[in-house]
Amino acid sequence: METAKTSERFDRGDARMMLAHVLFAFAALLVGGVAGLLQGLVRGGVVTLPAGIGYYQLLTAHGVLMALVFTTFFIFGFLFSAVAKTAGGVLTPAARRLGWIGFWMMAAGTLLGTVMILLNKATVLYTFYAPMKASPLFYAALALVVLGSWVDSFGVLCQYRNWRRLNSGSAPILTFMAVVTVLLWLVATLGVVATVALQFLPWSLGWVERIDVMVSRTLFWYFGHPLVYFWLLPAYMCWYVVVPKVIGGRMFSDSLARLAFLLFLVFSVPVGFHHQLMEPGISSAWKYVQVVLTFMVVVPSLMTAFAMFATFETTGRRLGATGLFGWWKKLPWRDVRFFAPFMGMLIFIPAGAGGLINASHEMNAVVHNTLWVTGHFHLTVATTVALTFFGIAYWLIPALAGRTLTPAMHRLGIAQTVVWVVGMAIMSGAMHAVGLLGSPRRTAYTTYGDNPEAVAWMPYHVAMAVGGTILFVGVLMMVWNVAALLRSPRGETEYPVAEAESAEPVPALFERWGVWLGVLAALIVAAYAVPLSELLNSPNPGSKPWVTW
Amino acid sequence: MEGRKHARSKGHGTTLVGTFVSVCLLGAVLAAAWFGVFGLFLARQ
Amino acid sequence: MTIHRLEKIWIGMGLALLVVFLALVGVAAFAFGMHPPTGHALGVEPERATEVPPFDRPGLVRNADGSYDAYVVAFAFSYSPATLEIPAGATVHFYVTSTDVVHGFSIPGTNVNLMAVPGEVNHVVHTFDKPGTYLLICNEYCGAAHEMMAGTVVVR
Numbered sequence: 001m002e003t004a005k006t007s008e009r010f011d012r013g014d015a016r017m018m019l020a021h022v023l024f025a026f027a028a029l030l031v032g033g034v035a036g037l038l039q040g041l042v043r044g045g046v047v048t049l050p051a052g053i054g055y056y057q058l059l060t061a062h063g064v065l066m067a068l069v070f071t072t073f074f075i076f077g078f079l080f081s082a083v084a085k086t087a088g089g090v091l092t093p094a095a096r097r098l099g100w101i102g103f104w105m106m107a108a109g110t111l112l113g114t115v116m117i118l119l120n121k122a123t124v125l126y127t128f129y130a131p132m133k134a135s136p137l138f139y140a141a142l143a144l145v146v147l148g149s150w151v152d153s154f155g156v157l158c159q160y161r162n163w164r165r166l167n168s169g170s171a172p173i174l175t176f177m178a179v180v181t182v183l184l185w186l187v188a189t190l191g192v193v194a195t196v197a198l199q200f201l202p203w204s205l206g207w208v209e210r211i212d213v214m215v216s217r218t219l220f221w222y223f224g225h226p227l228v229y230f231w232l233l234p235a236y237m238c239w240y241v242v243v244p245k246v247i248g249g250r251m252f253s254d255s256l257a258r259l260a261f262l263l264f265l266v267f268s269v270p271v272g273f274h275h276q277l278m279e280p281g282i283s284s285a286w287k288y289v290q291v292v293l294t295f296m297v298v299v300p301s302l303m304t305a306f307a308m309f310a311t312f313e314t315t316g317r318r319l320g321a322t323g324l325f326g327w328w329k330k331l332p333w334r335d336v337r338f339f340a341p342f343m344g345m346l347i348f349i350p351a352g353a354g355g356l357i358n359a360s361h362e363m364n365a366v367v368h369n370t371l372w373v374t375g376h377f378h379l380t381v382a383t384t385v386a387l388t389f390f391g392i393a394y395w396l397i398p399a400l401a402g403r404t405l406t407p408a409m410h411r412l413g414i415a416q417t418v419v420w421v422v423g424m425a426i427m428s429g430a431m432h433a434v435g436l437l438g439s440p441r442r443t444a445y446t447t448y449g450d451n452p453e454a455v456a457w458m459p460y461h462v463a464m465a466v467g468g469t470i471l472f473v474g475v476l477m478m479v480w481n482v483a484a485l486l487r488s489p490r491g492e493t494e495y496p497v498a499e500a501e502s503a504e505p506v507p508a509l510f511e512r513w514g515v516w517l518g519v520l521a522a523l524i525v526a527a528y529a530v531p532l533s534e535l536l537n538s539p540n541p542g543s544k545p546w547v548t549w
Numbered sequence: 550m551e552g553r554k555h556a557r558s559k560g561h562g563t564t565l566v567g568t569f570v571s572v573c574l575l576g577a578v579l580a581a582a583w584f585g586v587f588g589l590f591l592a593r594q
Numbered sequence: 595m596t597i598h599r600l601e602k603i604w605i606g607m608g609l610a611l612l613v614v615f616l617a618l619v620g621v622a623a624f625a626f627g628m629h630p631p632t633g634h635a636l637g638v639e640p641e642r643a644t645e646v647p648p649f650d651r652p653g654l655v656r657n658a659d660g661s662y663d664a665y666v667v668a669f670a671f672s673y674s675p676a677t678l679e680i681p682a683g684a685t686v687h688f689y690v691t692s693t694d695v696v697h698g699f700s701i702p703g704t705n706v707n708l709m710a711v712p713g714e715v716n717h718v719v720h721t722f723d724k725p726g727t728y729l730l731i732c733n734e735y736c737g738a739a740h741e742m743m744a745g746t747v748v749v750r
Contacts, residue, residue, distance in 0.1 A: 368707050
């Protein structure tokens, strides 16, 4: 049953702010994609870079633009649209203003950071590990992006608070999920803000002589793991709420979807050590504690997998499918709003498998810092999340711009999705394989002096160049599609929001945010207090700055 | 885990057996990948 | 909030699989000593690591029980020593630090893969059963010549 809300157009002022976020994201994707293409070609021995640009500058730009800028901008554009659409129909003036302030802060930070990277003053990769020291302006740029994202976050919460004031009962599910995502982001970014504000900035300005490397890494990865859930949760919003509507069905379980999000909120943060398993200073016991917590965060994804298949099966059977798997045929494969996110779901199977392996305590030694890890995150963020975001863009952009999603656009979108999956299968497949053989990530072209082992890795690197080139074609196709969406005939495009299968009441506990944030705080303290205090008290005088590039 | 019988669904108006089999296949992929790399780890010890 | 019976079974199976994984790696680590690398602070300024024991004399030291301690210093862009000669069958305790930025210390084909952090001494154990020449590479980006940072481990 269509509700009046979901067929209303966006307020034009709101839509402009949301579109600004979304389009900036795709601009970052394009520039980041050029960097990625060059990296693949260099490592595959196909090209050598001209003077004036280094491999590691490209790598820094690629990581920052893809993993921080494309993602964050798209996510906030989408989240604002979700709370506007479902929590009031139009943003409050305060929410919209916060959205613009956040946008400009993040855009300024992105530009400043990109300039510093191109000037070779920040060739430290997107993880900027100490004691490599970039220009203070680079850290300031990162701070600007993160603080801008906080302003955006407050805008989303502002809209929610306004709805809460005027309504009783559970918040609409897309708004609920947006709030969880934003709360997760605010808690997660405390780590990176702390290390940048309290450590990197004073140290890079020369106010403080030494930096505690292990503490900075620990604060970064406190942030770095929930970062990936900040990427994943908006994709899950699409899977849980949008995709069922697109396929002509309903949400499998509204309450279980909300519960899954709350489990992510609580278990995504106290797990950063699984990115630090090969580091000194943290005992095996504390690493294992966080490994156990990491495995807990697998549970809501298992719930999500079940819910997805259940939605497909229930809808397919309702449309007349029979047999064990006949319902697969009833899915709208020619609808890019389904097909692109579905390919993201499919790829999440090997992606998640790899993640489990990576986090398995001593087993991490097999894959740490090899190209396997690069293969892994190109499946998770660069396919599962990216294809889902692309799949959202096909209806979100025309919905925001007052245009239509044409049949031709569906075909272009499906073609783009196929190109992406083919390119990624080749590139990421090769990365996983050569990673198991030991080929390192984040490394420019080399054969280590024609070492036979390293020479044996080269065919895989060539395959990566092939896959990467196909992916770059995919980037160009997506950018073309975005431009085409902005020029398609004027009209109305549906903002798909599914109803729940049954009208079960949602437990009121789910919106008692104090409870969930309290549990999260307790888990963070339990997982981090002792090992972090050991690092803070360690007799390591700290490191002076190094500029090794 | 591989030998479990697949339970018949309760009456929710439709069956979820196809879902259950699908997620079990997913779990099998997870398990196979994990044990493969665990074996590699042990072999390299 | 009702949960379908098949979903309960699925989550139960999933949890059981996760418990199996955790048990296997947990037992391997805590009962059989196959821990991930770990270590403690050196206690002096990182850039002075080669002025104090044990890194003032990097290299291999044979222990009374027949095992070896290998003290290695990582720096941009090589290792000291850059070549290690190890008798086949030997059990080696690697103790690795860095005098500048974070480096990697990995021997492809083995599970030796650790982070060399300035001011810290990281430790991992490996028994070299198979003779051969192994590549030792830095797999943590450390600067402009990172892709040239390598060493050799000769096992005979």
